[in-house]
Amino acid sequence: MKKLLEVKDLHISFHTFAGEVQAIRGVDFDLYEGETLAIVGESGSGKSVTTKSIMRLLPQGNSEIKSGEILFNGENLATASEKKMQKIRGKDISMIFQDPMTSLNPTMTIGKQIMEPLIKHRDLSKSEASKRAVKLLDLVGISKPETRLKQYPHQFSGGMRQRVVIAIALACAPKVLIADEPTTALDVTIQGQILDLMKDLQKKIETSIIFITHDLGVVANVADRVAVMYGGKIVEVGTVDEIFYNPQHPYTWGLISSMPSLDSQDEELFVIPGTPPDLLHPPKGDAFAPRNPYAMKIDKEEEPPMFKVSDTHYAATWLLHPDAPKVEPPLAVQERQAKFRASIKGDK
Amino acid sequence: MAKYITKRIIYLIITLFIIASVTFFLMKFLPGTPFSNEERLTIEQREILNAKYGLDQPIPIQYMNYMVNIVKGDLGVSFQFENQPVMDLLMNRIGPSMQLGVQAMIIGTIIGIALGVLAAMFQNTWIDYGSTFLAILGKSIPSFVLAALLQYYIGVKLGWLPVASWNGFSSSILPTIALACFPIATAARFMRTELIEVFGSDYITLAKAKGNSRGEVAVKHAIRNALIPLITVLGPMAVGLMTGSMVVEKVFAVPGIGEQFVKSIMTNDFPIIMGTTLFFAFLLTVIILIIDILYGIIDPRIRLNGGDK
Numbered sequence: 054m055k056k057l058l059e060v061k062d063l064h065i066s067f068h069t070f071a072g073e074v075q076a077i078r079g080v081d082f083d084l085y086e087g088e089t090l091a092i093v094g095e096s097g098s099g100k101s102v103t104t105k106s107i108m109r110l111l112p113q114g115n116s117e118i119k120s121g122e123i124l125f126n127g128e129n130l131a132t133a134s135e136k137k138m139q140k141i142r143g144k145d146i147s148m149i150f151q152d153p154m155t156s157l158n159p160t161m162t163i164g165k166q167i168m169e170p171l172i173k174h175r176d177l178s179k180s181e182a183s184k185r186a187v188k189l190l191d192l193v194g195i196s197k198p199e200t201r202l203k204q205y206p207h208q209f210s211g212g213m214r215q216r217v218v219i220a221i222a223l224a225c226a227p228k229v230l231i232a233d234e235p236t237t238a239l240d241v242t243i244q245g246q247i248l249d250l251m252k253d254l255q256k257k258i259e260t261s262i263i264f265i266t267h268d269l270g271v272v273a274n275v276a277d278r279v280a281v282m283y284g285g286k287i288v289e290v291g292t293v294d295e296i297f298y299n300p301q302h303p304y305t306w307g308l309i310s311s312m313p314s315l316d317s318q319d320e321e322l323f324v325i326p327g328t329p330p331d332l333l334h335p336p337k338g339d340a341f342a343p344r345n346p347y348a349m350k351i352d353k354e355e356e357p358p359m360f361k362v363s364d365t366h367y368a369a370t371w372l373l374h375p376d377a378p379k380v381e382p383p384l385a386v387q388e389r390q391a392k393f394r395a396s397i398k399g400d401k
Numbered sequence: 402m403a404k405y406i407t408k409r410i411i412y413l414i415i416t417l418f419i420i421a422s423v424t425f426f427l428m429k430f431l432p433g434t435p436f437s438n439e440e441r442l443t444i445e446q447r448e449i450l451n452a453k454y455g456l457d458q459p460i461p462i463q464y465m466n467y468m469v470n471i472v473k474g475d476l477g478v479s480f481q482f483e484n485q486p487v488m489d490l491l492m493n494r495i496g497p498s499m500q501l502g503v504q505a506m507i508i509g510t511i512i513g514i515a516l517g518v519l520a521a522m523f524q525n526t527w528i529d530y531g532s533t534f535l536a537i538l539g540k541s542i543p544s545f546v547l548a549a550l551l552q553y554y555i556g557v558k559l560g561w562l563p564v565a566s567w568n569g570f571s572s573s574i575l576p577t578i579a580l581a582c583f584p585i586a587t588a589a590r591f592m593r594t595e596l597i598e599v600f601g602s603d604y605i606t607l608a609k610a611k612g613n614s615r616g617e618v619a620v621k622h623a624i625r626n627a628l629i630p631l632i633t634v635l636g637p638m639a640v641g642l643m644t645g646s647m648v649v650e651k652v653f654a655v656p657g658i659g660e661q662f663v664k665s666i667m668t669n670d671f672p673i674i675m676g677t678t679l680f681f682a683f684l685l686t687v688i689i690l691i692i693d694i695l696y697g698i699i700d701p702r703i704r705l706n707g708g709d710k
Contacts, residue, residue, distance in 0.1 A: 083406075110609055114525070143611035156603040160625045160700055170611040205701040230478065337603075 056234075058084040058107070058229055063121035063131070065106055074332050076102045078285040079123070081359075084229065089262040090254065091293075093263035093308065094282035097329050100265045103282070104231045107263075108146055109138045125229075144174040147222040151234040153214035163190075164202030170224045189220040189258050192257075194250060220249065223258055224352055230255075231263045236271060248274055267313045272362070273297060278365070281305050284330040285342030291366035298393030299358040300386060301360075301368035303345045310385045323383070339370040339371070347372060347380050409693070413686045420682040421675070425467060428671055429460055443539025453481070454563075468673070476679070477672035482569075491658065495680070497567060498650065498657035502643030504577040509642075510635060514624075516585065517592020521627075522619055523595060532589055539586030539601040548652040549581040565654040575654040580646055591634060595627035602626075612678055627701050636692040638687045 065077035077099045092100045123130040152154040168182040190198035193216040236244040279296040281289040289302040306323035327344035342352040360373035442536040451457045520532035556564035608622040647659035665673035671707035696703050
């Protein structure tokens, strides 16, 4: 598969009154054509900042891409001009936001909002754009698109609005779609519908999706690959099976153990103890060490590099070092790993 | 829409009726009569005058008569200006006040909104600081100080415009500028605050994510949303400006309504007080109606027809 987007050693800081907050501290990932990459992690881990920086939509003035590259179509978006970015935004890369109740302009008709990128990037006339908008609304499953086009956001429900936002994002058939927790603000039944719609449209439009979420259930449903972020870094990346059934990083273990499953009965739900690291003063060693029951001495002194688990699976934990003692992951993870090994044997 | 406006006009009439009644009784609590200052009059002469103007009758009867006359469109005659009908006196004076008010309002909102938009778009740059400085000046300098400065430098020293007269448009320029400062400052501050808030909202990020430039985002998406709260403050301000700033009218010798109003209160000229109050009230209620209609035009969520579900 062809690489579409390459993020290399990205560092992003926010300048605040308290000092420099190092929100992103060396992020690397690739996005391949047609795939869905999920980025998971708790609040403040840098998921949204990473993706906003791809579109260069970080707040101007106090944010800064310190170093690193975002390569797209042979162009480094980290240093591209604002003019260049305006041509890319909405055309090659577009975005779906978390809260559909606030992400549409309340004083503009739905039709105008969908037509805007079409007129801008596709040079369509108003009537052509309007015809295309009707098709798009139909595509995202909104009935009576001709009348709906003339209506305002307040005349739509939350789920409907998210469909409209998706229609706007896909209007110019972008190569990359960034979905920043697109289902978090919706109720569960609507969540399922929106996820199905996105999967369906991804096939039709052949776009790659970066899907930000903290809902592992959603990840299992949509993603091909998963990147786990913690403290402004990617700590583990792999295919969805590798992350769910053979996780290597203690943080991923924690995430998976804290996910309720259908067969978990009356036991208490697992919680990762402690709080996220203070990125104003990032710790010297592994940022997860203070919360990590498996932490070793070296974790507090030196940051672990990415260790290769398989061609597609990497994790940044000293536990993968040849000299590290063997530790037993939590029971829930062990069970999953056992299933994973069995399935691999079954395949062969 | 038509139904809504009809309803609002009925409310307007009720409001005016209540204001007329309250003003009428409040005035009757004032000490003295229009003729108590005329020391040369004998008691008999005063009684004759009171009888002529119906002031000898019991207050409820006076009230009834007054209300009946208002309905007929008759505001009575002035006591101080030799029996001229109040309506004529008002009409002579309204023109200049309205002209100044409307001019100041138009200039004030246009310049104010422009300054506010620039300040918000170039937040924390010298453009922003400059606009803020102008706005603070406009709010803190009293209009009569500004009026005097304008008269001295532009009127006397440069001789470009008349100092204090009322002949045509050129004599309205200086008072308009003096009056417009406050609306400019208010609109600029409001617009800046609102726009900065709107710029932070999700739909603005989406507008940027579509590939719009900063200017396009501001013009197509942000300004309209930021105008909604601004309109609320501009309404009452418009009434204040149109009904005349007494100080500015006095300094520039403008024959407006404000000056006459003060004079009539001091001389207990009941019909003029009543007429002016009613006129102010009428203007205020009409402007509030216009604002409500404007809201609907700008913000579809408060559109008043309620036609579609």
